[in-house]
Amino acid sequence: MKILNYLEEVILFAAFLIMTIIAFGNVVSRNLANISLSFTEEITINLFVLLTFVGTAVGVRRYAHLGFTLIFDHMNPLFKKLLVLFSTLMGLVLFGILLWYGIQMVLFQMDIGQTTPALGWPQWVLSSALPIGAFLCVVRTIQVCVEELSYLSTSGREGDEAK
Amino acid sequence: MMALMLFGLFFLLVFLRVPIAISLGVSSIAVLVYANGIFGLEMVTDIMYTSVAKFTLLAIPFFILAGVIMEHVGISKRLIDFAQTLVGHRKSGIIFVTVIVAIFFAAISGSGPATVAAIGGILIPAMVKNGYKKETAGALVASSGAIGIVIPPSIAFIVFAVVAGDQIPVTINRLFMAGVIPGILMGIAFVIAAMIVRYRQEKSGQFIIPGGLEIRKATGKERWTAFLHALPGLMIPVIILGGIYGGFFTPTEAAVVAVVYGLLVGIFVNRKNAFSSIYKIFIEAALQTAVVMIIVSAASVFAYIITTEQIARDISDGIMGFTSNPIIILLLVNVLLLIAGAFIDAISAYYIFIPILLPIMLFLEVDPTVFGVFMTVNLAIGLFTPPVGLNLYVAAGISKTNIVEISRGVVPFIIAAIIVLLMVTYIPELSTFLPDLLNVK
């Protein structure tokens, strides 16, 4: 899992840094050098997709996603465990569908040879961001479920769940 | 029937502690399968992908990144010091300082919680030192932070423009300019509310006037020095707004320029060792971005169903069948949004409610920009209303109060903000005056 943590963070950092450099380079070139690098926006928006879905996985691991915990907080440990299982199941439904159809999407784009409009790159390479992110989300959802269940088993009583 | 299933399932999941993004996605998936069979699922991935891969939304990660950088390079402390030299010596001066700094930081940051995080760390302890209760201090910062999404730049307005853009073009620039006066009005309302709170606490003997805390009036020279220190920070709104309205940058470009500027200030002016923390800053901003964008992504599927299954039309027709009085309809819309804002975040609310409400607004001939502004003010209130209010959580954390205490403290500010909300709703000129004056379309 340590390697996965590291991998996720490096992806996020690299994606965000490249996005920033490209976007800033574009501003500079357009205003100063009078050349537009705006075709690079294809790269930027797909890195943005990568950032979003890999970031979502990190968010799952760090319990960062917004939610309503008031009712949960007032439940006894057994119900809490059931709700944790339920949440996990729901997360797996969403991320699982995203993963499965994400792979289908990439395979289809590969199959028909779809290219990006401006750069003419294979679309599937850029679209892979989605299934990669979804895969990490699936892994993290399961990991967090195990973590929370064991936390509830050891601490048992009321109090904040891992935050 | 389909509407009931969609909304019922969504709120059920939210109450069962399923994260909002997942609740949006799963309730949508259930309805899609119900309506179109398993075949409907293929759309989910396509919509979730395209809703993120939008150039206009690129401003969001950059404004978030800019906000995180400003927080790390110490710009907020210098802004606060400068505001202190201006009004700190007055009675209730710290209230003014808080709100003024909140407004300034709002003009740097595009998000509410980021504004709270950036200014709360210094201002909440300062207010407590000046005799205010912890929950009052936390509540004022939580509510003032909400101005962050009303005054430009604003992530909320960007999302509004994108979602409303499916029906009618609304430019981000016009929304940005339209938010300025309502944002300042919110600030004024919070100052008045805080002074009333202080007056009442003094009267009932709850206000502990601190001994030996006489703050003398700053000299002109001190003000000048503080101004110079704060100048790099004060320049940011000038760069962002001046850059956009001067025709140099698009909003997205302005955001990325703010990022680079912030890094330069951090490295050269404030001499913070920015390079070593760059990694941390980017990861933190990426995480905040993902939390927003996964909601955008999942909420788009929700909005897709609302539009394609004619749910929006049914509900709009229902509301308009109920009454045709525009004043009452606007009131109902605001009440609906306030309730929604108590439980869900602004981004989800845009995707869920704009498809339903915008046709009504267009029918009533409400300027879409005005709708954008009052909807945003409304959802800004949602940032500090319990039970789910991001600003409230952040401020409670900083002020070391719990959510129940701070919820009590925030009531006067909710009332103050609702008064502003009603003004902005019923006096469209509050929004349109500035953009019309400057001919921003």
Place this chain on the structure above:
Amino acid sequence: GSGTSGESAEAEAEGEEYDLKMSVTVSESSTWYEAAEKLKADLAEESDGRINLELFANEQLSGGDSGKAVEGLAKGTIDLTFNSTIIYSILDDRFGVASAPFLFNSTEEVDPVFNGEGGEMLKGILAEKGVQALGYGQNGFRQLTNSKLEVKSPEDLKGLKIRIPGITMYTDLYRQLGTDPQTMTFSEVFTALQQGTIDGQENPIDVIHSSKLAEVQDYITMWNYSYDPLVLGMNKKLYDSMSDEDKELFDRLGKEAADFQIEIAREKEAKQIEELEAAGMQFYTPNEEELAQFKEAVQPIYEKYTDVWGADLLKAFQGE
């Protein structure tokens, strides 16, 4: 998309009920949508309500993204669309041929090509990509607007910041013409023009008119430099699964709807030009000599793209 047919054999497809989804790129007030409404009404009438078409404006079925709509059409998640061949070029570079620079002088030259060999060849490529072309409509000739000067010759274009669609061929073309091409997203164009972030843009009259660009642009050059055709496309798997009677129905009514779109689009364009003039836009139509200069200036594009498009296909489109 929810064609209830899918796997069923052709014989069984006869009398099949269909509930189909159709995506239109632009708004409900467009000629595209009007033509789609005609197709919907005609299909319902001639099939006695057996074939139902649900229409979605503003590319709602694909989150506002036209590229995704074309992908969805090829894949079968969307049953029918009206999309420009410019969008189709993400599926195959050869689609770019229809918009080759200064290919047609006027619509009189366009129609025979699309009704003849050119149209047939395009149909063949579309079929390879899983799309059955029912007919061709038009987005119109793309014209140039700007706020700086009356553009009469390639010389006038030097250094202008022009927003273009994010397609390689257009980038190459505008570089060749000496401009500084920008590919910002169209939703930002109005503001960018207003504030002088960019100087001009190019689009068919319909887009220029409906986006109210007259408020921010003074000059328009009617140079017909690039034709923008629409494909009324249907998912091919769905089409192939239908009975011969239904295929005939879609072929005939689709062609009618597309022809109808061209007819109303051209009527509308004439009116829109008058309105743009009334709104203060200064129109300039280059004379033959000036057009010859433009054509000369873009020759390198033909040198570069003839192989990409295919020489035979290009010939068919050049009406040779």
